[in-house]
Amino acid sequence: MIIGVPKEVKDHESRVGVTPAGVKALVEAGHKVLVEHNAGALSAMPDDEYQASGAEIVGSAYDVWRLAEMVVKVKEPITSEYKHFREGLVLFTYLHLAPVPDLTEALLNKKVTGIAYETVRDRAGSLPLLTPMSEVAGRMSVQVGAAYLEKEHGGRGVLLGGVPGVPPGNVCVIGGGIVGTNAAKIALGMGAKVTLIDLNLNRLREIDDIFNGRVFTVASNSYNVERAVSEADLVIGGVLIPGAAAPKIVTKAMVSKMKKGAVVVDVAIDQGGCIETAHPTTHSNPSFEVDGVVHYCVTNMPAAVPNTSTLALTNATFPYVLKLARMGAKTAIGEDKGIAEGVNTYNGTLTYEAVATAQRREWQPVSTLVQ
Numbered sequence: 001m002i003i004g005v006p007k008e009v010k011d012h013e014s015r016v017g018v019t020p021a022g023v024k025a026l027v028e029a030g031h032k033v034l035v036e037h038n039a040g041a042l043s044a045m046p047d048d049e050y051q052a053s054g055a056e057i058v059g060s061a062y063d064v065w066r067l068a069e070m071v072v073k074v075k076e077p078i079t080s081e082y083k084h085f086r087e088g089l090v091l092f093t094y095l096h097l098a099p100v101p102d103l104t105e106a107l108l109n110k111k112v113t114g115i116a117y118e119t120v121r122d123r124a125g126s127l128p129l130l131t132p133m134s135e136v137a138g139r140m141s142v143q144v145g146a147a148y149l150e151k152e153h154g155g156r157g158v159l160l161g162g163v164p165g166v167p168p169g170n171v172c173v174i175g176g177g178i179v180g181t182n183a184a185k186i187a188l189g190m191g192a193k194v195t196l197i198d199l200n201l202n203r204l205r206e207i208d209d210i211f212n213g214r215v216f217t218v219a220s221n222s223y224n225v226e227r228a229v230s231e232a233d234l235v236i237g238g239v240l241i242p243g244a245a246a247p248k249i250v251t252k253a254m255v256s257k258m259k260k261g262a263v264v265v266d267v268a269i270d271q272g273g274c275i276e277t278a279h280p281t282t283h284s285n286p287s288f289e290v291d292g293v294v295h296y297c298v299t300n301m302p303a304a305v306p307n308t309s310t311l312a313l314t315n316a317t318f319p320y321v322l323k324l325a326r327m328g329a330k331t332a333i334g335e336d337k338g339i340a341e342g343v344n345t346y347n348g349t350l351t352y353e354a355v356a357t358a359q360r361r362e363w364q365p366v367s368t369l370v371q
């Protein structure tokens with residue numbers, strides 16, 4: 001198979017979809033890999049390392065997309081990339097389609113097979129290609145939030161760990177999955193008081209065990225959320241219903257009652273955000289204020305630490321890239337239920353129910369299309 005690896009073009013997106021190590025394994029397996037000039041440079045993976053691993057370096061994104069049978073990326077294509085879509089192309093990347101109808105439309109119109117990292121499942125039913133970036137973003141959310149709490153960045157001037165004689169800051173984490181657990185770990189490590197809210201009581205039991213009771217666990221309902229958020233210095237949003245638009249757990253009214261200079265980091269913003277006042281921001285312009293509360297809502301947080309993030313992401317994605325290349329997408333989708341769960345668009349048909357619900361479209365399971 002011919003595999004294309006374009007350079008990412010989203011704002012400050014500095015990760016890359018395949019590393020030189022991945023290229024070497026693909027070439028050894030008999031595939032051809034086209035890597036756009038400088039695609040890995042910002043992840044500290046220069047062209048000469050790709051070349052030494054057997055990649056062909058290609059001068060333009062246009063040629064990478066045109067010649068490849070499967071394009072492996074990191075982020076969902078932005079509007080300027082839609083022109084590369086064509087019938088039969090396999091696109092393996094984060095897609096986050098629920099809040100982006102125009103991308104969905106473009107993939108469907110051009111009959112692209114869109115396999116979304118964030119909805120691929122493993123045998124245990126978890127999301128193995130979302131997990132590594134949720135680990136990064138969860139850990140980052142506290143360090144970013146701590147920086148925005150500084151006066152100079154518009155925050156209320158609270159040091160999360162406090163000092164002897166002054167109590168620590170209050171961190172409220174909403175969603176106790178991968179983002180939430182990693183956020184809680186770092187916030188505790190910084191000495192903050194941490195409250196974690198989830199709908200899933202079994203998850204709260206696990207969190208209680210993991211942190212030996214040092215994280216205050218709270219069941220998710222609007223009464224509890226309102227109270228915890230009003231007491232918080234830093235609120236971290238990490239709620240997910242896979243593939244769906246994120247539910248708005250923190251309402252505009254709740255934000256208006258938060259402390260002035262408090263900070264919200266809505267990590268779930270890539271699925272539309274779980275805080276009603278949030279809207280997507282970029283690394284160039286990451287924050288804004290609503291009712292005196294600083295909001296940080298960057299949709300590609302891990303791009304800030306691209307060396308760590310590219311390695312962590314590709315550790316997880318690469319076995320799937322190899323399998324898709326070896327079997328071809330149609331056979332791999334037919335034989336591997338986890339990969340089939342990742343298929344959001346197939347030959348002009350929307351194949352993911354939660355995206356269909358968010359966008360009020362028709363859909364069909366991919367299993368009925370791939371026989």
Ligand SMILES: NC(=O)C1=CN([C@@H]2O[C@H](COP(=O)(O)OP(=O)(O)OC[C@H]3O[C@@H](n4cnc5c(N)ncnc54)[C@H](O)[C@@H]3O)[C@@H](O)[C@H]2O)C=CC1
Pocket residue numbers: 118130131133134135137174175176177178179180197198199200203220238239240241246247249266267268269270271298299300301302
């Ligand atoms: N902005 C960025 O750069 C990044 C964003 N993300 C996003 O972060 C979000 C969270 O991802 P993960 O932690 O991996 O998901 P996860 O599936 O591990 O955790 C989600 C948690 O939300 C909980 N939840 C669902 N409904 C809830 C409700 N009504 N109230 C409270 N909790 C509720 C679930 O029980 C689950 O524990 C996703 O949207 C993901 O795409 C992940 C990485 C980077």
Ligand SMILES: CC(=O)C(=O)O
Pocket residue numbers: 075094096130133134270299300301302
């Ligand atoms: C998960 C995701 O969208 C990201 O890492 O950018």
